[in-house]
Amino acid sequence: xxxxxxxxxxxxxxxxxxxxxxxxxxxxxxxxxxxxxxxxxxxxxxxxxxxxxxxxxxxxxxxxxxxxxxxxxxxxxxxxxxxxxxxxxxxxxxxxxxxxxxxxxxxxxxxxxxxxxxxxxxxxxxxxxxxxxxxxxxxxxxxxxxxxxxxxxxxxxxxxxxxxxxxxxxxxxxxxxxx
Numbered sequence: 001x002x003x004x005x006x007x008x009x010x011x012x013x014x015x016x017x018x019x020x021x022x023x024x025x026x027x028x029x030x031x032x033x034x035x036x037x038x039x040x041x042x043x044x045x046x047x048x049x050x051x052x053x054x055x056x057x058x059x060x061x062x063x064x065x066x067x068x069x070x071x072x073x074x075x076x077x078x079x080x081x082x083x084x085x086x087x088x089x090x091x092x093x094x095x096x097x098x099x100x101x102x103x104x105x106x107x108x109x110x111x112x113x114x115x116x117x118x119x120x121x122x123x124x125x126x127x128x129x130x131x132x133x134x135x136x137x138x139x140x141x142x143x144x145x146x147x148x149x150x151x152x153x154x155x156x157x158x159x160x161x162x163x164x165x166x167x168x169x170x171x172x173x174x175x176x177x178x179x
Contacts, residue, residue: 043140043171049116050136050173053109057124057134058177060105067098068179073132076102076124080110113138119168127176135174142169 061073084103086096096104113120117138125133 046117046138046140046171047173050120050138050171051175053113053116053120053122053136054134054173054175056112057105057109057122058132058175058179060109061124061132061177061179064098064101064105065179067102068130070098071126072099072102073124074126076106076109076122078110078121078123080114081107083107130179132177132179133174134177135172137170137172139168140171141167 057076061068064073067073081103084096084100084107086100110122113122113136117136119139120136121138122134122136125135127133
């Protein structure tokens with residue numbers, strides 16, 4: 001009996017070490033899932049902001065139909081214009097012409113895009129008589145996968161790179177609005 005117990009004395013220690021290794025791999029997997037969840041949540045949040053910003057511009061255009069019909073919203077894009085002198089965001093902007101309101105809407109919309117989204121910008125383009133495309137763009141950090149890495153499923157690269165900032169991906173939200 002004494003010899004047998006002497007031979008089994010290290011088995012329990014090995015079992016504990018194996019259990020610790022298995023639990024460690026499990027915890028690393030959970031940490032990886034947490035990081036992926038946080039990244040997905042951030043991407044989803046930015047897409048929600050872009051959607052709200054696109055609908056904000058559509059509402060601004062609906063509020064100023066005279067300017068829409070006059071073609072003043074046909075090609076709205078950056079850079080951010082100066083705020084018109086008659087525009088006061090805390091008042092009803094009484095006394096502003098329709099073109100001043102377009103300038104104010106462009107100023108406010110592009111400023112909000114830049115503040116709410118990383119490298120956020122936007123554009124409005126007339127497609128047809130009363131149909132407009134509203135496009136919002138922003139940048140997200142991206143880690144490129146090697147193109148020859150067959151072990152990584154899915155896309156082999158980040159997609160449309162922002163050439164001005166390596167390691168970032170340009171995201172776009174586009175909607176078509178009929179006014």
